[in-house]
Amino acid sequence: MTAAAAGKPPAGSAHAGLRLAWLHLTSRRVPAALAAIAVCAVALRIALHWQWNAYGALQLPLIFEAGCAAVIAATTASPFGEPERATGRWLPLLRLGTALTLTAAAAGALVAAGTGAHLAGGALDVLRNLAGLVGIGLLCAALLGGALTWTAPTAYLMIAIYALYTQWHGPALTTPWIWPARPPHDIGAALCAGLVFITGMAANALCGARDATNERPGSR
């Protein structure tokens, strides 16, 4: 990817714009991310064939949502760092578009995986939880860098699983900030997840993943 390509496509050149987008996507390993999301969806589909108890049925989609969110957050790491920031005029839009597209793809894949099977919470739950987890991952990328994006969604997954557990073994954690433990139609939980998602998207679009100072970010 050249600085010219990353900076400003010639006006009116749709082909150049598409090429820029494609170069950006490949530099973030988006095709591999889509493959990983597909793997998560297929694994969820297979797992839904088993009989799960109430607790297991609730935590199963959440684990795959966290996996997808961590993968989406991992795409934020840039292999170019400072030079790209200095020359990439379209970078905020490209970052935003990439994260939104991947989130939509993940939501679609997970909902499709649950179609015709007992997906606890349904599509609404998947959308809310995934959006919130992606937001957490993107915020983590902005704060800690692309290398450690997986830590926040994984840590949040543990907290959410514990919050689900407390519904059976109280005292229950009922704060809307732990939205996976709230019912799918809970407005407060949806607002919290939405807020985190929007903040994460904004942070990702404006700042991107923080560059690591002591090592080259993951380019593979």
Next chain:
Amino acid sequence: MTATPVTQVPTRPARARRVPLAAAGRLLRLELRRNVMLWMLPIVAALFWLITYRPAMAYPPLWNVRAMTMQTTALAIFVPTVVGVAAWLASREARHGMTDLLSGTSRPRWARQLATWAATTCWALVAYLGCVAVLYAVTARQGAWGGPLWWPAAVGAASLPAFSALGFAAGALRPSRFTTPLVAVAAFLALELTAQFIHGDHSPWQVSPLVAGPWENGADPGVATFYPYLPDLPIVQLIFLTGLTTALLGVLGLPAGSGGRRLRRSAAALTTAGLLAAITATTLAGTGRLDPRGMIAIPALHNPADNRPVPYTPVCSDTPIPICVHPAYSVHLPTVTAALEPVLSELAGLPDAPVRINQTAATYRQESGNGVSISRAGPAMSDTPPTLHILLPIQLARPVATDVLTAELWTNTARDILYNVIGGDRREKTEAQQAVAEAILKTSTLPPGTRTAAAAQRFAALSPAARHAWLTSHVAALRAGQITLAELP
């Protein structure tokens, strides 16, 4: 071309032997200083506080409940973190594009990888043992009876090298920015899956380090107090985890470029030995059975000495009929005394009434699936002197809050004690017995407006002294079912 004179280099065998170890030590020290796990320690500590420590402190200070809960919840915290960090560090050479460059170093790749794995594991162990130490120290300070249970802590500690090796193998064999998140979440999923597959006490999935006792029994205050903590399942889990660690570390040395032929052969041998150990442990776990004392026993490893009860001096209440409990449950004695004292005052001094109430051990029986039935071990009454043996509600595989415990003591335990004195051996109680029980317990379980309810109200309206006097003279006939409702005062 000139002939170069051959000079004899003086050898120092003792030093030559020390050099590799010193170099390995330096490498490990470097890895320890630059390890990502170090930065994960605050996150792990915060999660431990939220998910393990805080709920554990809500339980009474019982070693069994706190240690067994800790084994499960702490692992759920540590496993994804350790796996993720190990996978991230394993892909470091590839991420930096230094695989080819480092292949020319004097150390084989396997040795470098083992140093990184060891450093990650060391930090994970430091974090885990620190967390366990805090939890155990606080429990000890709260006066928990007996000593700390080390087996759950040992299983948790042995899990960390295994899961670190798992993450490391994944990161080394498939270095990618997606490997770390996927393998961390997959490890968590795998842990949860193993628990889902457990059906009954013969399940080989019990080899999962999450399992501390009969699965789905939860934090059971009834086990490992009257009898020792059975180490059978923890031993099997330790064998499994050691085998898994060995096999995974061996796998790291298998690819071409990991080292010389001899080294790779050693790696293959390690992998095979590790796999054999893991398979053996899984097979042993499949032979498990629920011990009547509430833990999973493995016949091939079971020590009959563990069937002997642990000696203890009971703690007794200062009530008309003393209630004596195991010292581990002494924290509940004030609640038990307050709940049962009104009934005991009514029964004290009656003919054939117990002179003492003893808490007894529970006996466990496996039912279909993961169901476990818990009942009193031995008869309800024993003679000379007449002693009533009861199970406290907290022994029924679920720690309960104080208010729930008081309610259950009143509705169930007090009724059981009362029927043991006035009800005799018949399962069906006579109307007079029901009315007397209702009056003494001051409950309203009888249908209103019935003759029995009216008799109960009449009997409850008597003064305690009058009730006691009547019971003293009529309890034998009441127990024999010879008293009718009309004969109740």
